Amino acid sequence: MNSVYEALVEIVGKDHSSVQPEELFIYSWDLGTTEPHRPDYAVSPRTPEQIQKIVQLANKEKIPVVPLGGGLSLAGLAVPFKGGILLDLKRMDSIIEVNEKARYTVVECGVSQGQLTSYLERHCPHLTHSEPGAPPTATIAGNMAIHGQGDLAQPYGFNSDMINGLEVVLPTGEICQFGSCSIGSGWFTLHPLPDVGLFLGWTGTTGIITKVSLRLFPCKKIRGAALFAVDNEELIPEIIYKLTHTQMVEDIVAFSQAIPPFSSGLQHITINLSADSEKELEFKQEIIFDDTLGEYIRKGDGGYLGFNRGLQRPQISKTSDWRKGGGFEYVGSIMPIDTYPECYRRGRQISEKHDIPYTVLGRCIGAAHAMMFSWTYAFNRADPETIKHAKAALHETDDLVLKLGGTIWKPGLYGQKLVMERLNSSTFDLMRKVKQLLDPNGIMNPGNWEPAL
Amino acid sequence: MYEVKYDEKKCLSCRTQDCLIKCQYIDIDKESAKKEILKIGHGEDSFVLHECVTCYACEEYCPMNNHPFYLIVEKQEELDIPPLPRPLIQRGINLGVPFRGEPVIEKVNGRSLLMGVFSDLMFLIQGKLFEGVPVISSDPRKMFHYFCQLMYLHYARTSVINDRLPKIIETIAKHEVDEVICFHDECYGTYTSYCSAVGIEVPFKPVHFFEFLYDRLKELKDEIEPVNLKVAYQRPCSSRLSSDKHHFVQDIFELIGAEAVEREYVDENALCCGGTIVGQRQEGSRKRAAEIEKKNIEDMKSAGAEVCVFNCPACYNTMAQIVTRNGIAPIYMSDLCRLAIGENPAGWR
Numbered sequence: 001m002n003s004v005y006e007a008l009v010e011i012v013g014k015d016h017s018s019v020q021p022e023e024l025f026i027y028s029w030d031l032g033t034t035e036p037h038r039p040d041y042a043v044s045p046r047t048p049e050q051i052q053k054i055v056q057l058a059n060k061e062k063i064p065v066v067p068l069g070g071g072l073s074l075a076g077l078a079v080p081f082k083g084g085i086l087l088d089l090k091r092m093d094s095i096i097e098v099n100e101k102a103r104y105t106v107v108e109c110g111v112s113q114g115q116l117t118s119y120l121e122r123h124c125p126h127l128t129h130s131e132p133g134a135p136p137t138a139t140i141a142g143n144m145a146i147h148g149q150g151d152l153a154q155p156y157g158f159n160s161d162m163i164n165g166l167e168v169v170l171p172t173g174e175i176c177q178f179g180s181c182s183i184g185s186g187w188f189t190l191h192p193l194p195d196v197g198l199f200l201g202w203t204g205t206t207g208i209i210t211k212v213s214l215r216l217f218p219c220k221k222i223r224g225a226a227l228f229a230v231d232n233e234e235l236i237p238e239i240i241y242k243l244t245h246t247q248m249v250e251d252i253v254a255f256s257q258a259i260p261p262f263s264s265g266l267q268h269i270t271i272n273l274s275a276d277s278e279k280e281l282e283f284k285q286e287i288i289f290d291d292t293l294g295e296y297i298r299k300g301d302g303g304y305l306g307f308n309r310g311l312q313r314p315q316i317s318k319t320s321d322w323r324k325g326g327g328f329e330y331v332g333s334i335m336p337i338d339t340y341p342e343c344y345r346r347g348r349q350i351s352e353k354h355d356i357p358y359t360v361l362g363r364c365i366g367a368a369h370a371m372m373f374s375w376t377y378a379f380n381r382a383d384p385e386t387i388k389h390a391k392a393a394l395h396e397t398d399d400l401v402l403k404l405g406g407t408i409w410k411p412g413l414y415g416q417k418l419v420m421e422r423l424n425s426s427t428f429d430l431m432r433k434v435k436q437l438l439d440p441n442g443i444m445n446p447g448n449w450e451p452a453l
Numbered sequence: 454m455y456e457v458k459y460d461e462k463k464c465l466s467c468r469t470q471d472c473l474i475k476c477q478y479i480d481i482d483k484e485s486a487k488k489e490i491l492k493i494g495h496g497e498d499s500f501v502l503h504e505c506v507t508c509y510a511c512e513e514y515c516p517m518n519n520h521p522f523y524l525i526v527e528k529q530e531e532l533d534i535p536p537l538p539r540p541l542i543q544r545g546i547n548l549g550v551p552f553r554g555e556p557v558i559e560k561v562n563g564r565s566l567l568m569g570v571f572s573d574l575m576f577l578i579q580g581k582l583f584e585g586v587p588v589i590s591s592d593p594r595k596m597f598h599y600f601c602q603l604m605y606l607h608y609a610r611t612s613v614i615n616d617r618l619p620k621i622i623e624t625i626a627k628h629e630v631d632e633v634i635c636f637h638d639e640c641y642g643t644y645t646s647y648c649s650a651v652g653i654e655v656p657f658k659p660v661h662f663f664e665f666l667y668d669r670l671k672e673l674k675d676e677i678e679p680v681n682l683k684v685a686y687q688r689p690c691s692s693r694l695s696s697d698k699h700h701f702v703q704d705i706f707e708l709i710g711a712e713a714v715e716r717e718y719v720d721e722n723a724l725c726c727g728g729t730i731v732g733q734r735q736e737g738s739r740k741r742a743a744e745i746e747k748k749n750i751e752d753m754k755s756a757g758a759e760v761c762v763f764n765c766p767a768c769y770n771t772m773a774q775i776v777t778r779n780g781i782a783p784i785y786m787s788d789l790c791r792l793a794i795g796e797n798p799a800g801w802r
Contacts, residue, residue, distance in 0.1 A: 229540040231540040260552070261547045261550045262545075262547040265547075286740075290737070290739060290740065294736075297734060298736060300535065300539045301539065302538055302540060303539075303541030303544070303732050304739060305732060306728075306732065
């Protein structure tokens with residue numbers, strides 16, 4: 001019997017560790033175009049202490065450790081490129097605390113977005129969190145680790161801006177806490193202690209997040225979305241600017257897609273509104289649709305398609321299934337709002353060049369401080385030729401993002417390489433030192449953010 | 454090239470000018486009404502072309518059968534006075550494009566029920582009422598091959614209707630149908646009213662859905678238990694094109710023991726659901742639609758309605774939520790009929 005496997009069984013038990021090929025197969029790939037790589041072991045710990053022991057074992061044996069949340073990142077961020085131990089964190093799924101008055105919750109790393117949404121709807125209906133566009137099984141901690149954004153991005157920014165505290169198992173096994181929780185004062189703030197934010201955007205290469213304190217926000221009684229359409233993409237930046245100026249909108253997403261035909265060539269903007277009363281809702285609608293967008297309607301340049309109450313969450317990921325049964329992967333980017341028209345046009349060109357129906361989408365972050373713009377490329381998993389086209393389109397789009405002055409969000413290996421080639425040399429040097437300090441044996445998620453480090 | 458058969462002499466000899474006098478959205482006197490409709494007939498601009506909310510009602514009000522509504526829409530397009538913003542028109546026109554392959558043509562050799570573009574509402578045509586009735590356009594992926602296209606009256610695009618409708622008729626005819634029961638009265642209005650108004654030939658006999666329901670209920674009379682519900686009917690715009698069949702609403706209610714409450718906005722005086730108005734270019738369209746919605750609801754409530762009966766899915770989509778929030782249950786007419794014969798319709802909650 002393999003001694004590493006025996007040691008893992010000792011730590012987490014036989015039921016939660018595996019070397020069975022069929023189970024390792026499940027963990028060898030994600031839903032995107034990345035080539036599969038099989039881990040040597042898969043374990044599912046229940047506590048930070050178990051993770052601590054696993055990491056210590058991995059250091060001793062010089063074995064890679066790859067943490068996995070919901071595994072929905074698509075870009076190979078949790079694919080074990082160099083084998084080793086795949087750490088499936090989904091058993092750590094307790095909602096530890098909800099502090100209603102201080103509006104935060106403390107959750108374990110395996111708690112999913114859908115789990116928290118469901119919990120809040122049932123137990124604290126006046127509170128909500130910024131739910132990303134991912135399927136509900138995406139984990140909160142995983143989303144934080146990649147700087148995700150959700151349906152409260154417009155007023156409150158990135159989901160990773162909503163962290164009040166973190167618990168992390170370092171690559172060398174120490175269990176660290178960050179924020180007010182680190183001095184025993186509870187999990188209510190990350191500030192104003194010295195900033196040691198080393199765990200976000202590193203996609204699990206600097207440590208394993210085990211607990212997160214997440215800010216919650218008012219959940220009003222009426223929540224719904226309106227749709228506004230324009231036929232000139234050049235209008236989108238100014239419309240978003242005007243909408244954000246009202247400070248009344250929860251989520252603003254502009255999109256265009258070739259399928260179904262009605263949407264092709266048009267830009268649709270979903271405008272999420274919430275209110276506690278009919279009076280408040282009507283006031284907001286008047287300001288937004290009659291006053292702010294009225295000029296476009298009367299000139300004939302923009303069309304209001306009505307307001308629908310009730311929000312099915314998440315909304316964005318539904319667009320990935322337009323083609324039913326096929327594969328898809330997208331390049332996400334963080335871009336200045338004013339690049340929307342160019343992003344749309346160039347993305348459409350890339351799609352058409354590769355014979356893929358185009359699907360583009362821009363979500364406003366903050367008061368138009370930026371947008372997450374995504375270009376989605378559908379492919380048929382059973383057809384290598386379509387996968388080849390999708391990969392080529394993804395790489396061309398990574399290049400495009402940097403050419404247009406943006407940053408690639410949760411880049412895959414190709415995108416990571418492009419980013420590292422452009423990084424300020426002092427920044428790059430500091431990253432290398434940080435990585436060396438935290439992970440001297442280079443065991444954490446090797447392959448990702450690695451080539452030059 | 455198809456165009457509305459408008460006869461100026463009919464307007465000149467008309468004593469009422471009801472087309473515009475009765476309009477619920479335009480304030481006009483009799484003398485001006487005659488002047489404006491004649492201007493429109495001559496292809497001149499008129500404030501009516503700008504203020505029309507495209508509710509279809511003038512088509513019913515006209516005592517001369519001179520098709521004022523079709524004329525208005527045709528001239529709105531000719532003079533480039535679109536009631537809707539450009540992107541909504543483009544979106545609407547793109548919506549009706551058939552895609553995902555050709556329809557499967559099954560020969561019927563007789564009578565068939567046509568779901569038109571509402572194939573996703575097949576759950577509404579279950580049970581005894583529909584037993585033995587073949588259905589065409591039952592595949593939601595192919596439904597746009599059966600889309601009557603008349604919706605584009607709201608978009609001031611008769612050119613789109615005239616271009617596409619003959620092909621739709623050709624597709625339906627390929628099923629070799631003698632009689633076509635139109636699930637939506639917009640389809641019925643298309644084949645009985647619009648086609649004759651512009652000279653498009655229809656090679657089958659259209660049957661109004663309510664007439665079909667009424668006849669089926671009579672056949673199943675022994676199984677009817679009075680529903681004993683106080684009902685309000687939300688009359689759709691397309692019903693204006695088949696006003697001769699509107700009596701079936703009341704006939705069905707009487708047959709199944711539903712009490713039609715006494716509303717102000719009923720029959721000829723019915724108000725639009727607001728769905729076509731909300732996105733129009735006119736100043737205040739959103740608020741106007743909300744006011745109409747409110748008037749409709751208050752009217753139903755004060756009349757004591759327990760349920761609101763729909764035939765048009767667009768009206769249902771626009772109003773079902775608000776009706777429910779006001780304590781009135783929304784129901785399609787077919788489901789109400791199914792309730793009466795002791796069935797438990799899927800759409801009734």
